[in-house]
Amino acid sequence: MGNAWGQAMNDGNPLTRVLGPPARLLALAGGWWLLFLSFVTCFEIIGRKLLGFSLQGIDEVGGYTTAVVSSLAFAWALVTKSHTRVDFLLAHMPEWLRAFLNALAYALLAGFGVFASLRGWAVLEETIEFDAHAITPLGTPLWIPQSLWLAGIVVFAAIAVLLALHAAWLLVTDRRRVNQLYGPMTLDEEVAIEASAIAKRQEGTP
Amino acid sequence: MIGVGETAIGFCLLVGLLFLGLHVATAMFAIAALGAVLYLSPALVAAAGMQFWGAMEDYVLLSIPLYILLGEILVRSGSTDRLYQSLSDWLNPLPGGLLHTNVGASAIFSAVSGSSVATAATIATVALPSFRKRQYDDRIVLGSIAAGASLGNLIPPGIALIVYGALTNTSVGQLYAAAVIPGIVMTLLFMATIIVLAWARPDWVRQKEVLDPLMVRLKRLVDLLPPLIIFTIIMGSIYTGWATVTESAALAVVAALPIAALYGRLNVAMLHECFIATAQLTAMSMLVLAAAFYLNFVLGLLGVTPALGKFVVDLGASRIELLIALAVFYLLLGVFFESLPMMVGTVPIVFPVVVAAGIDPIWFGVFMVLMCEVSLLSPPVGMTLYVIQAVRREGTIAQVFAGTIPFFAAMVLMTVLLIAIPEMALWLPRLMYAP
Amino acid sequence: QAPVRWLSQSQAVSTQFPVENAAMERITSGLNVRIERSEFQGLGIAMADALRLVRAGTFDVVSAQIGLASRDDPFLEGIDLIGVSTDLEELRGAVNAFREVFDNRIQQRFGAKVVAIWPFGSQVFFCSQPIRTLDDLRGQRVRSFTASMSQLLERLGATPVTLSFPEVYPALQRGVASCGITSPTSANTGKWPEVTTHLLPLSVSGAVQAHLVNLAWWNRQTPAQREAYMAQFTRMENDLWELARTTNEDATNCSLGRPECLRQAHQPFSMTLATVSEADKTRLRRISEEVILSEWAARCNRAYPGCAQVWNDTVGRARGMAIR
Numbered sequence: 011m012g013n014a015w016g017q018a019m020n021d022g023n024p025l026t027r028v029l030g031p032p033a034r035l036l037a038l039a040g041g042w043w044l045l046f047l048s049f050v051t052c053f054e055i056i057g058r059k060l061l062g063f064s065l066q067g068i069d070e071v072g073g074y075t076t077a078v079v080s081s082l083a084f085a086w087a088l089v090t091k092s093h094t095r096v097d098f099l100l101a102h103m104p105e106w107l108r109a110f111l112n113a114l115a116y117a118l119l120a121g122f123g124v125f126a127s128l129r130g131w132a133v134l135e136e137t138i139e140f141d142a143h144a145i146t147p148l149g150t151p152l153w154i155p156q157s158l159w160l161a162g163i164v165v166f167a168a169i170a171v172l173l174a175l176h177a178a179w180l181l182v183t184d185r186r187r188v189n190q191l192y193g194p195m196t197l198d199e200e201v202a203i204e205a206s207a208i209a210k211r212q213e214g215t216p
Numbered sequence: 217m218i219g220v221g222e223t224a225i226g227f228c229l230l231v232g233l234l235f236l237g238l239h240v241a242t243a244m245f246a247i248a249a250l251g252a253v254l255y256l257s258p259a260l261v262a263a264a265g266m267q268f269w270g271a272m273e274d275y276v277l278l279s280i281p282l283y284i285l286l287g288e289i290l291v292r293s294g295s296t297d298r299l300y301q302s303l304s305d306w307l308n309p310l311p312g313g314l315l316h317t318n319v320g321a322s323a324i325f326s327a328v329s330g331s332s333v334a335t336a337a338t339i340a341t342v343a344l345p346s347f348r349k350r351q352y353d354d355r356i357v358l359g360s361i362a363a364g365a366s367l368g369n370l371i372p373p374g375i376a377l378i379v380y381g382a383l384t385n386t387s388v389g390q391l392y393a394a395a396v397i398p399g400i401v402m403t404l405l406f407m408a409t410i411i412v413l414a415w416a417r418p419d420w421v422r423q424k425e426v427l428d429p430l431m432v433r434l435k436r437l438v439d440l441l442p443p444l445i446i447f448t449i450i451m452g453s454i455y456t457g458w459a460t461v462t463e464s465a466a467l468a469v470v471a472a473l474p475i476a477a478l479y480g481r482l483n484v485a486m487l488h489e490c491f492i493a494t495a496q497l498t499a500m501s502m503l504v505l506a507a508a509f510y511l512n513f514v515l516g517l518l519g520v521t522p523a524l525g526k527f528v529v530d531l532g533a534s535r536i537e538l539l540i541a542l543a544v545f546y547l548l549l550g551v552f553f554e555s556l557p558m559m560v561g562t563v564p565i566v567f568p569v570v571v572a573a574g575i576d577p578i579w580f581g582v583f584m585v586l587m588c589e590v591s592l593l594s595p596p597v598g599m600t601l602y603v604i605q606a607v608r609r610e611g612t613i614a615q616v617f618a619g620t621i622p623f624f625a626a627m628v629l630m631t632v633l634l635i636a637i638p639e640m641a642l643w644l645p646r647l648m649y650a651p
Numbered sequence: 652q653a654p655v656r657w658l659s660q661s662q663a664v665s666t667q668f669p670v671e672n673a674a675m676e677r678i679t680s681g682l683n684v685r686i687e688r689s690e691f692q693g694l695g696i697a698m699a700d701a702l703r704l705v706r707a708g709t710f711d712v713v714s715a716q717i718g719l720a721s722r723d724d725p726f727l728e729g730i731d732l733i734g735v736s737t738d739l740e741e742l743r744g745a746v747n748a749f750r751e752v753f754d755n756r757i758q759q760r761f762g763a764k765v766v767a768i769w770p771f772g773s774q775v776f777f778c779s780q781p782i783r784t785l786d787d788l789r790g791q792r793v794r795s796f797t798a799s800m801s802q803l804l805e806r807l808g809a810t811p812v813t814l815s816f817p818e819v820y821p822a823l824q825r826g827v828a829s830c831g832i833t834s835p836t837s838a839n840t841g842k843w844p845e846v847t848t849h850l851l852p853l854s855v856s857g858a859v860q861a862h863l864v865n866l867a868w869w870n871r872q873t874p875a876q877r878e879a880y881m882a883q884f885t886r887m888e889n890d891l892w893e894l895a896r897t898t899n900e901d902a903t904n905c906s907l908g909r910p911e912c913l914r915q916a917h918q919p920f921s922m923t924l925a926t927v928s929e930a931d932k933t934r935l936r937r938i939s940e941e942v943i944l945s946e947w948a949a950r951c952n953r954a955y956p957g958c959a960q961v962w963n964d965t966v967g968r969a970r971g972m973a974i975r
């Protein structure tokens with residue numbers, strides 16, 4: 011689906027075209043980490059059940075992984091317009107109102123991202139101030155997972171701010187483009203994604 | 217502390233913001249922050265950072281990306297196509313022919329995949345080409361695929377069950393056990409629907425399927441093995457105590473790799489596609505979940521839980537009346553909403569009411585997931601319907617809508633059955649987790 | 652007048668709830684204030700965040716598990732280190748010796764005041780294999796939940812396994828772990844005696860908890876109010892110590908199937924009790940001195956130079972132990 015998601019991004023938005031590839035890298039890094047952790051988990055289960063040892067802390071690292079892998083993927087979901095919106099009423103509104111609401115959605119999402127970054131930083135700051143370590147056998151210094159987690163949120167927020175500014179600018183200059191670039195993912199785009207996925211699957215069918 | 221009136225206003229505001237097309241996460245956070253500032257103190261808005269970290273740093277929730285990854289690897293390994301073929305060998309003799317395979321293959325794929333939408337896309341992709349060459353009514357073909365897809369979350373493992381468990385602090389293992397029998401019953405109901413349709417409207421199912429020789433069909437049974445192996449690994453490792461729910465997902469991911477390799481599909485490009493799809497679905501779920509947890513936190517501090525509980529008790533409604541009211545509420549809500557926003561938006565408010573009324577939290581989890589599946593199937597806002605239409609690339613979405621009607625009726629019947637016979641969901645978890 | 656926001660531990664699983672609730676009722680009527688009680692679990696808050704929440708003033712009163720809260724300051728762990736107190740009486744002596752330095756530290760670092768310190772109860776061994784002495788733990792997989800506990804287990808030749816509390820029962824049932832450490836009442840209410848056979852009542856710690864109040868909030872109260880609050884908190888503390896003794900006694904009686912079992916909070920089972928030998932007590936203290944204390948001192952020293960000396964002068968003196 012890599013190419014298909016690329017198509018969804020390639021809707022003529024110059025911002026997502028530039029920001030997409032780095033966001034994709036973050037998402038891929040998360041994927042490799044998930045796969046690695048899955049192997050380590052197998053090792054732990056076999057060790058615990060058959061060989062009488064335990065790595066002690068897979069669950070802890072797994073918890074950090076949920077936070078980090080998801081926050082690192084926030085940006086990717088943003089540039090592919092995947093963050094969930096309810097578009098039922100929106101689709102039936104006049105163009106000018108839709109343009110305004112689309113720009114508003116991005117402005118508020120950016121506000122949410124910036125707020126989450128600031129409060130996330132407050133958490134990390136306290137962790138650093140107290141030099142907090144997990145009380146578990148691993149004793150993880152918490153600044154490590156929390157910095158990675160915060161990094162994902164900050165990248166997400168920064169991109170959201172850029173998109174919101176762009177949408178606001180277009181609202182003044184070219185309303186139609188707001189709806190085209192910042193509306194919820196349209197059926198056509200979803201069709202493109204699925205169609206490309208099918209093509210890929212069927213290419214390889216023996 | 218706020219009362220039922222303020223809660224209702226807040227809920228309507230939330231629905232309003234969602235209809236304005238704001239991102240679901242933004243709308244939920246905005247309502248929560250508004251409540252905190254109006255009725256509590258700004259210090260509680262500042263606590264949001266800790267909430268986000270606390271909500272996202274969760275080992276049980278790691279099973280969400282892991283099950284998505286598992287589904288993606290299996291789809292791309294080609295094992296679903298083979299599963300479909302092999303299953304049709306044995307289901308074709310039933311009245312309704314190949315239509316049963318849509319439901320049956322969905323059920324089996326559901327047992328190794330956590331997502332309804334993934335199930336819909338996969339089965340539609342595999343099934344539609346076979347139907348182009350055959351004489352079945354288009355609508356009923358599409359309806360059976362959409363119906364099958366709605367098993368995706370009901371038959372464990374399922375993301376909706378994990379999210380419900382996380383939101384309400386109920387055991388995901390018990391939820392899985394609870395969903396097994398309703399999942400099977402739902403599958404049988406769908407098949408019964410097809411049989412009834414085949415009998416009532418023979419002109420819709422004119423195709424007589426020709427069976428391959430028995431030896432060929434027996435040989436193809438091998439293709440049922442991969443999903444069976446994965447399902448056995450997941451459920452077996454959980455119930456023997458070898459692994460926790462999350463660990464079982466990790467085991468299954470590792471076990472799926474040799475399957476993909478065996479079918480000659482395992483390579484870095486394929487893995488990257490899996491990772492990207494996983495990242496996208498995980499990110500959209502977790503952003504909404506983080507906001508939902510914060511909403512949960514504020515609602516808890518506002519004392520909504522005891523207020524609503526008292527309201528329901530004072531109402532004096534019986535368990536049945538309450539459940540019928542909830543079912544109607546969710547059927548209506550499901551018309552406009554997708555399953556995830558519907559679940560995270562309502563569970564924090566509805567769950568305390570349900571608990572106050574003495575309804576089993578595990579049972580309600582199954583009920584809730586069933587309601588989510590109905591919402592996926594109910595037009596005009598139903599993700600699976602659009603995915604199927606997208607895969608189809610011909611005809612109109614109205615045909616898809618029409619085709620789902622009989623199956624929608626079957627789901628309503630299922631809802632009634634689940635309310636009438638709660639043991640359907642409660643028997644297995646009690647047996648397995650008997651103290 | 653603004654209500655008192657009181658963050659408490661879970662009511663559903665807590666035998667302590669009636670005692671805490673009685674204190675809340677006395678405060679409500681005696682001081683004419685409204686208390687808004689919330690629970691960690693209900694709000695989806697991590698117990699490890701207790702100190703940060705009371706520091707930020709998100710809540711006025713917070714009930715904290717010291718073992719978890721010490722994530723933000725290892726010094727706090729010093730109140731109840733593994734192997735220092737082997738029963739409740741010894742623990743109470745240690746807690747009282749540490750109280751002042753503990754409170755000072757929390758005031759300075761977290762802007763909060765300690766108003767009550769109390770234990771869940773002795774943390775003892777439940778095994779699905781015959782166990783008479785610590786020696787029998789050799790080669791067993793034992794569920795551990797802190798770094799110090801893992802060190803103790805490794806020293807005893809056991810394999811520590813990390814599992815969350817709800818996972819322990821199935822783990823014991825299916826042999827993923829053969830022993831677990833918890834208080835008799837938690838074990839009984841968690842139905843551990845169904846999947847374990849032997850109980851070794853040697854306490855490795857007391858699972859110490861504390862009630863903390865936000866200092867700014869505390870200073871806003873009049874001296875008379877503070878005195879009235881303190882009287883209630885102290886009474887609650889005493890009641891909680893008494894409760895820890897009686898409930899765990901009853902839980903032990905019930906788990907062993909003795910006729911004294913009250914059959915109210917706890918169900919009767921038929922476990923086998925091992926007697927704690929002096930040799931085991933001595934061995935536990937020696938491991939504590941050789942491994943646990945010095946490791947803790949090293950960690951503690953990073954944030955609080957000289958903390959080993961503080962411990963030696965307080966708990967160490969009370970228990971006749973020292974960090975060297």
Ligand code: NA
Binds near residue numbers: 326330369372374
């Ligand atoms: Na499933």
Ligand code: NA
Binds near residue numbers: 597599
């Ligand atoms: Na719908």
